Amino acid sequence: MPVNIEGIREFARLAREPSELVRHARGNIGLWLTLIAVAAAAVFMLMSGTKFAVGAATLFAIWAILAVSLNLVVGYTGLLSVGHVGFFGIGAYTMAVLTSEAPYEQLRTGVIPTFGWPFFAVLPLCIVLAGLAALIVGVVFNRFRDDIFVLVSFGFAIIAYSVFLNLRSVTRGAFGIHEIVRPQIGAWTFDGNVAFLLLALVFLGFVMLISWFITTSSFGRVLTAIREDEQAIEVFGYQATHFKLAVWVISAMMAGLAGGLFASWTRFIDPNSFILLESVLLVSIVILGGLASIWGSLLGAMAFVLLEEGMRFLPFIPTEYTGQARQVVLGILLVLLMLFRPQGLVGRFRL
Amino acid sequence: MASNREGARGLPRLINVPGTRLIAALLTALALGYIAWKIGQAPPQALQFAFNGLAVGAVYALLALGFTLVYSTVWFFDLYYGAAAALGAYGVFYLRTDPALGSRLDINSLPVNVIFGAVVAGVFAWTLHTMIEPRLRRRASPAVLRTGVAVVAVAMGIYTAIVLSYPEHLQLTLSPAVGLATAAVAIAITQRVAHSVASRVNATLVALIAAAPAAVLGAWCGYLLSGAPGAGLYLSWAVSCLLAGCVGLALYRGLYVYMRERARSPLIMLVASLGILLAIAALIVIVFQSAPRPLPDAFGSTPWNIGGARIKGFNVFAIGVALAGFAGMWLLLKMTSFGRAVRAIGDDEEVSKVVGINTTVIIAVVFFIGAMYAAMAGILTGHDTALQPRMGLLLLLKGWIASVVGGIGNLYGAIVGGFVLGLVEQFGIWDLAGEWKDAISFGLLILFLSFWPQGLLPRR
Numbered sequence: 001m002p003v004n005i006e007g008i009r010e011f012a013r014l015a016r017e018p019s020e021l022v023r024h025a026r027g028n029i030g031l032w033l034t035l036i037a038v039a040a041a042a043v044f045m046l047m048s049g050t051k052f053a054v055g056a057a058t059l060f061a062i063w064a065i066l067a068v069s070l071n072l073v074v075g076y077t078g079l080l081s082v083g084h085v086g087f088f089g090i091g092a093y094t095m096a097v098l099t100s101e102a103p104y105e106q107l108r109t110g111v112i113p114t115f116g117w118p119f120f121a122v123l124p125l126c127i128v129l130a131g132l133a134a135l136i137v138g139v140v141f142n143r144f145r146d147d148i149f150v151l152v153s154f155g156f157a158i159i160a161y162s163v164f165l166n167l168r169s170v171t172r173g174a175f176g177i178h179e180i181v182r183p184q185i186g187a188w189t190f191d192g193n194v195a196f197l198l199l200a201l202v203f204l205g206f207v208m209l210i211s212w213f214i215t216t217s218s219f220g221r222v223l224t225a226i227r228e229d230e231q232a233i234e235v236f237g238y239q240a241t242h243f244k245l246a247v248w249v250i251s252a253m254m255a256g257l258a259g260g261l262f263a264s265w266t267r268f269i270d271p272n273s274f275i276l277l278e279s280v281l282l283v284s285i286v287i288l289g290g291l292a293s294i295w296g297s298l299l300g301a302m303a304f305v306l307l308e309e310g311m312r313f314l315p316f317i318p319t320e321y322t323g324q325a326r327q328v329v330l331g332i333l334l335v336l337l338m339l340f341r342p343q344g345l346v347g348r349f350r351l
Numbered sequence: 352m353a354s355n356r357e358g359a360r361g362l363p364r365l366i367n368v369p370g371t372r373l374i375a376a377l378l379t380a381l382a383l384g385y386i387a388w389k390i391g392q393a394p395p396q397a398l399q400f401a402f403n404g405l406a407v408g409a410v411y412a413l414l415a416l417g418f419t420l421v422y423s424t425v426w427f428f429d430l431y432y433g434a435a436a437a438l439g440a441y442g443v444f445y446l447r448t449d450p451a452l453g454s455r456l457d458i459n460s461l462p463v464n465v466i467f468g469a470v471v472a473g474v475f476a477w478t479l480h481t482m483i484e485p486r487l488r489r490r491a492s493p494a495v496l497r498t499g500v501a502v503v504a505v506a507m508g509i510y511t512a513i514v515l516s517y518p519e520h521l522q523l524t525l526s527p528a529v530g531l532a533t534a535a536v537a538i539a540i541t542q543r544v545a546h547s548v549a550s551r552v553n554a555t556l557v558a559l560i561a562a563a564p565a566a567v568l569g570a571w572c573g574y575l576l577s578g579a580p581g582a583g584l585y586l587s588w589a590v591s592c593l594l595a596g597c598v599g600l601a602l603y604r605g606l607y608v609y610m611r612e613r614a615r616s617p618l619i620m621l622v623a624s625l626g627i628l629l630a631i632a633a634l635i636v637i638v639f640q641s642a643p644r645p646l647p648d649a650f651g652s653t654p655w656n657i658g659g660a661r662i663k664g665f666n667v668f669a670i671g672v673a674l675a676g677f678a679g680m681w682l683l684l685k686m687t688s689f690g691r692a693v694r695a696i697g698d699d700e701e702v703s704k705v706v707g708i709n710t711t712v713i714i715a716v717v718f719f720i721g722a723m724y725a726a727m728a729g730i731l732t733g734h735d736t737a738l739q740p741r742m743g744l745l746l747l748l749k750g751w752i753a754s755v756v757g758g759i760g761n762l763y764g765a766i767v768g769g770f771v772l773g774l775v776e777q778f779g780i781w782d783l784a785g786e787w788k789d790a791i792s793f794g795l796l797i798l799f800l801s802f803w804p805q806g807l808l809p810r811r
Contacts, residue, residue: 080618080621080622140801144800146616146617147621148755150428150618151428151751151752151755152800154793155748155752155793155796155797156793158748158789158793159790159793162786162787162790275741280625280629280744281629284622284625287622321637324633324634324636325633327632327633328629328633328634328637330629330630331626331628331629331630331631331633332626334622335626339609339623342614350615351615351616351619351622
């Protein structure tokens with residue numbers, strides 16, 4: 001089933017003829033939710049000033065890249081992976097180690113050399129390294145399905161975290177890495193937050209375009225078929241394992257890209273950004289937004305960012321617990337979704 | 352769902368590539384050789400690591416036991432398990448009145464007490480409704496029965512809230528409950544014995560005759576308890592285990608039952624329980640803050656010196672608890688009609704429903720027991736190290752790994768897998784930093800799934 005092209009055409013048509021909008025909106029939950037989310041985002045921007053809003057929007061762009069890429073694996077191929085944060089972390093650490101010029105001395109090994117490479121030279125490396133890691137991991141993980149796949153992907157996330165925390169000669173352990181550079185083209189740096197936001201949005205558009213291309217191509221149709229019935233598609237002569245491996249690697253490369261952007265945006269990373277919980281939250285974003293739907297992932301990421309920022313305005317929640325309160329809401333939402341709407345808000349695939 | 356169990360388990364088939372067996376054998380030989388070499392190098396240190404491995408393995412074995420029980424009955428991974436472990440451990444922290452802990456009184460909050468009271472009330476209402484009501488249906492009108500059940504359930508809820516509100520008087524508040532429970536057990540045993548001695552004896556008469564001495568016994572037990580300040584620790588263990596179990600039962604009866612009716616794949620249940628785990632973990636951070644919390648030393652915290660290795664009495668106790676938990680589970684599953692029903696449901700839920708097993712009740716009890724095992728494991732970990740809000744997810748995963756290593760769905764496999772995982776983890780960090788141990792256990796998991804997906808002791 002070709003998936004998103006109709007949705008996009010629909011949006012284009014609606015944009016041309018506003019009178020269609022009313023007729024269309026009845027029974028189209030996705031449109032309503034998108035409108036609500038955009039309205040909430042606008043209200044939030046008005047209430048919290050530009051600087052805050054730009055930060056939140058950049059965070060949204062990075063989470064959206066992650067969610068869209070994970071949706072390729074979870075939604076389209078039907079592999080519930082909880083290890084995506086590992087690839088995100090590989091991308092982020094590649095960026096951090098290769099661009100940072102912060103001096104770092106270690107007791108046993110002496111001074112660690114710093115590289116100080118530019119952002120745009122390292123970003124392809126982030127992508128390639130995450131892809132390579134995914135290739136190795138994928139070859140091992142390829143034969144697992146369902147529950148067991150969930151378990152081993154948990155395992156990958158934890159192993160990746162252990163490596164980030166304990167491979168001190170490279171990742172500097174719990175101290176983290178400072179002074180990660182911002183992107184630079186010629187003499188012009190993306191120092192300002194708005195400029196960086198634009199860059200992140202460009203990358204988000206790029207990732208969405210690739211995902212859209214993948215999911216509407218014949219390759220994407222095979223993935224959907226694997227999700228529905230792996231044995232059946234093998235009868236037709238498709239090697240399901242090759243397809244799964246390919247989409248796994250592609251998805252990991254996108255996560256590596258997001259990691260590079262994240263490291264460059266925050267300018268400081270430590271292993272705490274890549275704990276298992278982040279991965280679990282990411283999965284819940286994807287499921288919340290909608291499985292097998294690119295717009296759904298955007299919606300999920302937007303809801304995720306808005307939830308945390310929105311919690312700040314609730315008077316009865318202390319500010320230090322907004323993240324936790326969001327987690328509670330997200331957990332309850334997941335339960336409700338599984339009860340009443342297993343495909344997520346605007347998804348097309350029931351788990 | 353249950354009918355499609357092979358698919359639901361998602362276990363890969365054994366690979367038939369010729370080299371696989373060879374690689375597996377080589378890996379095993381390498382691991383054993385490494386351990387033997389290490390033991391030869393420094394025997395006391397090896398003994399130390401073996402002790403540590405067994406102590407950690409006891410916790411994993413307990414987790415794996417409860418996990419196996421639930422998983423081999425309903426065939427989906429219930430991630431509430433991790434939350435149950437964390438709830439158990441934090442429950443003890445909540446209830447301990449040790450002045451050394453300091454800020455306990457800041458933590459005791461009315462909403463928490465009320466929530467747990469409500470959960471207990473719900474569980475009691477359901478239990479009475481399914482167990483007692485059918486037996487009394489002929490003697491009283493439905494309205495009277497309903498009201499009675501509601502009154503008892505609400506009373507139990509309020510009682511629970513009161514117990515939780517005054518943890519410093521745990522012995523006092525709990526002594527009536529313990530007394531009543533003792534009396535009830537005494538009556539039940541008398542009745543059972545009388546029934547087996549002379550099967551025609553009038554059960555009501557026996558119960559009436561036994562009631563008076565049982566009441567005295569119960570009152571005596573309650574009195575002893577109220578005067579024993581040292582009992583607070585064990586009571587707090589029992590209370591937090593029971594509460595975690597009640598939450599597990601309530602989750603099954605209030606949520607999973609409806610979900611399983613329409614779930615197309617086990618992943619739905621997994622994701623829903625993931626949501627519950629997320630919510631509970633976050634609530635724990637909100638109530639207890641994210642900093643690690645210590646539990647007071649239970650007992651035997653000064654290590655003994657055995658053959659150059661140091662071992663704490665509490666760790667020996669933990670191993671004992673794991674073995675006792677295994678024995679209890681074995682008796683429950685192999686010797687009672689409840690166990691037969693559980694195994695029947697695990698084999699085929701539809702058919703067991705057809706032959707007249709009340710699957711909802713049995714599975715609810717299974718969830719209760721499983722959550723209690725997890726809570727006990729959480730408590731043992733909490734006394735050994737410190738409490739962290741994240742501990743639940745990690746403990747859950749360790750129990751899961753242990754049951755995969757031992758053989759999914761096999762009771763013996765669970766306890767063997769737990770101890771093997773503990774030993775491998777501890778011997779693995781001999782040459783590495785201790786922080787690698789999670790990575791090591793997941794490496795073990797991936798090796799096992801690649802080469803021995805059926806585990807050490809496969810389910811028949």
